Amino acid sequence: MTAASEPATIPPTPTRQERDSMGAVAVPASALWGAQTQRALHHFNIGREKMPLEMIKAYAVVKRAAATANGASGRLAPEKRQLVEQVCDELLAGQHEAMFPLPVWMTGSGTQYNMNVNEVIANRASQLTGQPLGSKRPLHPNDDVNMAQSTNDTFPAAIHVAVATALSxxxxxxxxxxxxxxxxxxxxxxxxxxxxRTHLQDxxxxxxxxxxxxxxxxxxxxxxxxxxxxxxxxxLPLGGTALGTGASTQEGFDRRICAEVARLTGLAFHAAPNKFAxxxxxxxxxxxxxxxxxxxxxxxxxxxxxxxxxxxxxxxxxxxxxxxxxxxxxxxxxxxxxxxxxxxxxxxxxxxxxxxxxxxxxxxxxxxxxxxxxxxxxxxxxxxxxxxxxxxxxxxxxxxxxxxxRARIKQALEHSLIMVTALAPVIGYDKAAQVAHHALENNQSPRQAVLELGFMDEAAFERVADPRLMLRPNVPGTVPE
The missing domain is CATH 1.20.200.10 (Fumarase/aspartase (Central domain))
Structure with missing residues (x-):
């Protein structure tokens, strides 16, 4: 093989090292996600269905509301609150969607997706403040972005927000x-x-x-x-954290975060009185x-x-x-x-x-x-x-x-045997049925059959068999002498 025919080599993707509680992980250098998202990409390479894009904005609402609530109580420093809110506003504007690569088929709680959101917000804050990606400065994905939250209450809350928004x-x-x-x-x-037509019949x-x-x-x-x-x-179950007990939250956090979600969405979200349910x-x-x-x-x-x-x-x-x-x-x-x-x-x-x-x-x-x-x-x-x-x-x-x-509809109506229904109160059910069978056997209209059988004259038929009389409640006529 000549040099000219050799396939071009693809340079390796530059990476950086990020750490989580299980150790170091190589993450693409430009990615805003971190170690836990990268582990999930490796372990859940299943199918082609990505987590719905609607969940990005729904989670941005939840994270922004949590930062606002934690900031209002003094638990989250003002500068950190402002950074979380700024990045969440970017997510709500549709930015950084490519930074959420995880598939649907992952852990049933959605923990990796929650951490994907936490890591993106933290790393984007690092970018905005001139800190290295993965440094967890000035925001820590768990300690700051995930403050007073668990996947167990935020993921179902985000589903509620995404579904309710799409529905309304x-x-x-x-x-x-x-x-x-x-x-x-x-x-x-x-x-x-x-x-x-009933039973697909006239x-x-x-x-x-x-x-x-x-x-x-x-x-x-x-x-x-x-x-x-x-x-x-x-x-919403927000404020319930891991099991519904509210562990790791301050008193009233659930009401504050849900009120902020309601304000951000314009929908009447509120704290669930029974978060366990x-x-x-x-x-x-x-x-x-x-x-x-x-x-x-x-x-x-x-x-x-x-x-x-x-x-x-x-x-x-x-x-x-x-x-x-x-x-x-x-x-x-x-x-x-x-x-x-x-x-x-x-x-x-x-x-x-x-x-x-x-x-x-x-x-x-x-x-x-x-x-x-x-x-x-x-x-x-x-x-x-x-x-x-x-x-x-x-x-x-x-x-x-x-x-x-209209022409086809009129033709079908004029030849429909069901018009004998209008004759039954006048000539009786048995004679009306005889008209229907006679018309069918001889390829006639009900008008032709009733006249041929001699059960009614043409004037009586016209008076009784007007289809418009059958479109609403009506009083049937009397038997002609």
Missing amino acids: ARLLPALRALQSAMAAKASAWGDVVKVG AVPITLGQEWHGYTGMLEDQAKRLEQALAGLMA LMGAHDALVACSAALRGLAASLFKIASDVRLLACGPRAGLGELALPANEPGSSIMPGKVNPTQAEAMTMLCLQVMGNDAAIAMGGAGGMLDMNAYKPLMAHGLLQSLRLLADGMGSFRRFLVEGVEPN
């Missing part, structure tokens, strides 16, 4: 926007009378507007359940996931209905004309598929799967701490992102552009 700022607005768009369609289609008439009004009601109910779940996230179990997170699953179930049903009503356009029901967003086939020219409905149903199944894992993780807590925290954070925040993004896409690229195929 992203998911609920997306849900309300979708509901509003569907309500507009329901109002616009109030005059479109169509065949209803049923009494309904308007397309009434059908979509049902969808908006489903979304309204789910919004109420999500608001209840949001309220359940407001209690929130640290030994994470039932509020399980309940939130269940509410997300409920929304996913509603959205799955709605998207499936839309996909079915739009099937065709000529060999299916063809009642709805969906927006033609992109070509649907690489081999069949002109084919357009219900892609937004398909994306929605897929993400809903993922949310349901996440809920199953979260419920089992919540149930898996043993004794005084639950060891499934990273799994629950990952699943909840992924579900929130998927639902918020999915509803926005479904609204913009399907709901706002969908239109009824």
Whole structure:
């Protein structure tokens, strides 16, 4: 092999030595994380799922609030408090995200992630004050940044903050926007009378507007359940430290830190009166996931209905004309598929799967701490992102552009055998059933069948079999003589 063909050598990454309670560790020279994060990268090289980015800002809120609370009590020196707050503000602004490389699949408490945050804040403070990285000057990651805290109370609190923020700022607005768009369609289609369907068979008439009004009601109910779940996230275990007892904190620290979290987020967070319940179990997170699953179930049903009503356009029901967003086939020219409905149903199944894992993780807590925290954070925040993004896409690229195929709807209604339901109070159930069977066997409409059988004249049929009379409570007519 000639020199020209030899592969270029990659120079080794410069490192620095950091120490923790177990000894020295080589850390990339430019990294803001420290020894404990580096150990975790070595021991938990599992999967490709990183801890959600939302947890960075949530933890920044918690660490900033702790520094403020400790500074207010005089426990943390003013200059140290100011440094923690300054670095946390940088994290809240989206800086240093690459300094949080840890995977989801780590210790069940999230200890390494808490230390990742502590180390980044301490090392960034060293940078700001001209001290060497890893010197733990002027901030010590444990003694200062983690003062009056434990992973056991801060990690679940950070999940609450991240989930509640995403729920209030992203998911609920997306849900309300979708509901509003569907309500507009329901109002616009109030005059479109169509065949209803039960068991996938023809049923009494309904308007397309009434059908979509049902969808908006489903979304309204789910919004109420999500608001209840949001309220359940407001209690925080902060100040409980390792087990809920408050060891290593000052009296009132829990109230001070939670009040600061509330101020920073604009949400009504408060200190949990029973911290043992929130640290030994994470039932509020399980309940939130269940509410997300409920929304996913509603959205799955709605998207499936839309996909079915739009099937065709000529060999299916063809009642709805969906927006033609992109070509649907690489081999069949002109084919357009219900892609937004398909994306929605897929993400809903993922949310349901996440809920199953979260419920089992919540149930898996043993004794005084639950060891499934990273799994629950990952699943909840992924579900929130998927639902918020999915509803926005479904609204913009399907709901706002969908239109009824009025001719197809009218044709199906006129030939539906279910119109004999309107005849039953007049000619009796048995004769009405005879009309239906006669029409089916002879490929006739109910009008043709009832006239041929001689059960009614045309004027009586027109008076009784108006489908609009079946859209609301009505008093049936009398048997004609």
